[in-house]
Amino acid sequence: MITALPILIPLMVVILLLMVGRKVYWLKLIGISGAFLLFLASLLIFYTVRQEGILVSQAGGWPAPYGITLVIDLLSALMLLISSFTAFLVGVYALKGIDEKRHRFRFFLFFHTLMMGVGGAFIAGDIFNMYVWFEVMVMSSFVLITLGSEKQQLEGGIKYVTMNLMGSFLFLAGIGLIYGKTGTLNLADLSMTVRESDQTFLMNSSFILFFMGFGIKAAIFPFFFWLPSSYHTPPVTITALFAALLTKVGVYGMIRFFTLYITDINPFWQNLLLVLAALTMVIGVLTAASQYDIRRILSFHIISQIGYMIMGLGFYSAFALAAALFFMMHNILAKTGAFLVGGLIQEKTGSFQLKSIGGLFKEHPWLGLFFFLPAMALAGVPPLSGFFGKFFLIKGGFEGQHFLTTAIAIWVSIVTMFSMIKIWNEAYWKPAPKDLHQPASHPLRLKRTMIVPVAVLGFSTLLFGLSAGWFMEVLQEAAQVLKQPELYIEAVLKPV
Amino acid sequence: MLSIITGVLYTAGVYLLLRRSLVKLILGIIFLSNATNLLIFISAGMTEGKPAFVAKEGAEQTGQMADPLPQALVLTAIVIGFGIVAFTLALNYKYHKQTGTYDLDQVKETDKV
Numbered sequence: 001m002i003t004a005l006p007i008l009i010p011l012m013v014v015i016l017l018l019m020v021g022r023k024v025y026w027l028k029l030i031g032i033s034g035a036f037l038l039f040l041a042s043l044l045i046f047y048t049v050r051q052e053g054i055l056v057s058q059a060g061g062w063p064a065p066y067g068i069t070l071v072i073d074l075l076s077a078l079m080l081l082i083s084s085f086t087a088f089l090v091g092v093y094a095l096k097g098i099d100e101k102r103h104r105f106r107f108f109l110f111f112h113t114l115m116m117g118v119g120g121a122f123i124a125g126d127i128f129n130m131y132v133w134f135e136v137m138v139m140s141s142f143v144l145i146t147l148g149s150e151k152q153q154l155e156g157g158i159k160y161v162t163m164n165l166m167g168s169f170l171f172l173a174g175i176g177l178i179y180g181k182t183g184t185l186n187l188a189d190l191s192m193t194v195r196e197s198d199q200t201f202l203m204n205s206s207f208i209l210f211f212m213g214f215g216i217k218a219a220i221f222p223f224f225f226w227l228p229s230s231y232h233t234p235p236v237t238i239t240a241l242f243a244a245l246l247t248k249v250g251v252y253g254m255i256r257f258f259t260l261y262i263t264d265i266n267p268f269w270q271n272l273l274l275v276l277a278a279l280t281m282v283i284g285v286l287t288a289a290s291q292y293d294i295r296r297i298l299s300f301h302i303i304s305q306i307g308y309m310i311m312g313l314g315f316y317s318a319f320a321l322a323a324a325l326f327f328m329m330h331n332i333l334a335k336t337g338a339f340l341v342g343g344l345i346q347e348k349t350g351s352f353q354l355k356s357i358g359g360l361f362k363e364h365p366w367l368g369l370f371f372f373l374p375a376m377a378l379a380g381v382p383p384l385s386g387f388f389g390k391f392f393l394i395k396g397g398f399e400g401q402h403f404l405t406t407a408i409a410i411w412v413s414i415v416t417m418f419s420m421i422k423i424w425n426e427a428y429w430k431p432a433p434k435d436l437h438q439p440a441s442h443p444l445r446l447k448r449t450m451i452v453p454v455a456v457l458g459f460s461t462l463l464f465g466l467s468a469g470w471f472m473e474v475l476q477e478a479a480q481v482l483k484q485p486e487l488y489i490e491a492v493l494k495p496v
Numbered sequence: 497m498l499s500i501i502t503g504v505l506y507t508a509g510v511y512l513l514l515r516r517s518l519v520k521l522i523l524g525i526i527f528l529s530n531a532t533n534l535l536i537f538i539s540a541g542m543t544e545g546k547p548a549f550v551a552k553e554g555a556e557q558t559g560q561m562a563d564p565l566p567q568a569l570v571l572t573a574i575v576i577g578f579g580i581v582a583f584t585l586a587l588n589y590k591y592h593k594q595t596g597t598y599d600l601d602q603v604k605e606t607d608k609v
Contacts, residue, residue, distance in 0.1 A: 128569055135576050142583055146590070154591045156606045158518070161587065165525055165580060166513075169532045172573060176536030179566065229607045 002048060003057040003070045005041040006080055006119030009034065010112040017109045024103045028095055031108025035084070035091040038115060042077075042084040049077040050474075054481070054491040056125070064493045065189040069125030071492055074478035075325065076122045079252055082329045083122075086244045086336050087115055089453035090237060093340055096447040097237040102148050110147070113140040114245070121249050125492060126186045127175050130253065134171070134217070138164050141246060144238050145230060156230030163216055163226035171213030178206040188492035191260040191485050203261070210257055211272075218250030220310055221280040224303045228287070231302070232295035232352075236343035239295060243302055244336040248328055251309045255324070258313060259482040273314030274405050281307030281412040288419050294342040294352045294427070297419055298335065301378065304412055305331050311405060312393050320396030322479035326472060327389035330377065330464060334386060337374030337457030341367070344454060345427060354423065359432030368428050370451075373458035375424065377465070379417040385461045388468035498538050505531035518591065518598040522584045529577040533570050540566035
């Protein structure tokens, strides 16, 4: 029962939201309490998984390889926890950060369908189910990205929709082929079949389709072009939500698949992952350095940081996997924080363009601190979370003797620092441009519900960094489960 | 026969995706989605002329039956594809209303530095 909560809670909230019509007050109230409830449920799930190990439930009472299975292992539980935490904070920010018109068009409804898709993708126990949750997530994100129908949004929406649909079709084609070859879709059952077969090369056609499907969603090189051309078009709250969740679900899918199916990682897959990871990092960070819009800088950085996660997966030792997970969680917190601060800056000055803003540090030192925390965490300054994420990854790389890729990662980290300092200098330290006129419509005092989430996210990156030891232990446990798929298979297929 | 149709649909879909018109892009998406549905159907292996019924408990299963799972999968995929088409058409309508053009070469505002 508890296993299905990440799907059931958003579903209930969606039903309630549909019932209240367009009364903005109620929409907000239900939406935000639903998000909080989801966070509590994730805490409960995390606690239960820590106590009892992998949670499995068979929908409809059909036993494992036939029915729809929901599985929560430690990785899923952690991902649920961190995503619902971030989503709740973004929800709080959205109370004021999203305008009334978009609220009336039910921003929170699509927010919760998105959460339902994300939660479902994390706990799905068979491939097709995972595809369906992916679609739920992607469809709601289509609506969110075009919500409000501004010209820029529609344009970004076209690119975003087309690329993501391509990804879905490739993924679905892979599912069709794999069913034809093995006759099963259950993740655990499939993993066992692949393990026992001596013709694993027959699977490669499906795997490469999966890889491309997930790769498009995770925005790795060379599939990333949709991300920077669409992420900066919707209101910054929505961008923050996307940055926190969407690409990470793609990475999650990749980690899940590779650990379950590629048993003794062969040089082809490993080299593919490492080369693409390195290219993703380098290209993401270099293109970011040439941008002057805060949101676009941050969007390009998402790409380069996806590269880090894929690199951790490519090293494929238990430690490196744990490090990749650590980095993913840090990135969810820090990136969302950075985007939301970008939103605050825009709220203050009316612009995202670094050229037309400045002098913020003199006026609002607190705003500076809130930006400083996530931005420096992204760049990797100790004792913030990003430092430990990168440190663990690099350590994993040296242990696995992948010197070139690791060296590239270190170099990319320095360039990231450059971009963050660029935003810092331009927005905070540079004196405000003379011709800057404050639009009268922008209130001088920022709303408290917008500042608090940003502050919480900023300090949670600090806390996350300070308690890195404890988190790393939990994550290594999670990575151990990933490295021994037998545990996963046993838990799912054991007779009820 | 069906395999050839699938291949043709994929080819036509990709070709249409690469055209300049937004409407053709949507047609391409529809083609690709249907090609994928057919692909699932074919790769799972087809049994001709047999329904996907399982015999009642106790009764003996007579003859071969078709695999119900790919049918269920394709059904789900078709429904999802339906939603996608509806959404892309709405997007197309809105975009045309806002800009008065279907030309995809105009769609590069968001990539400017």
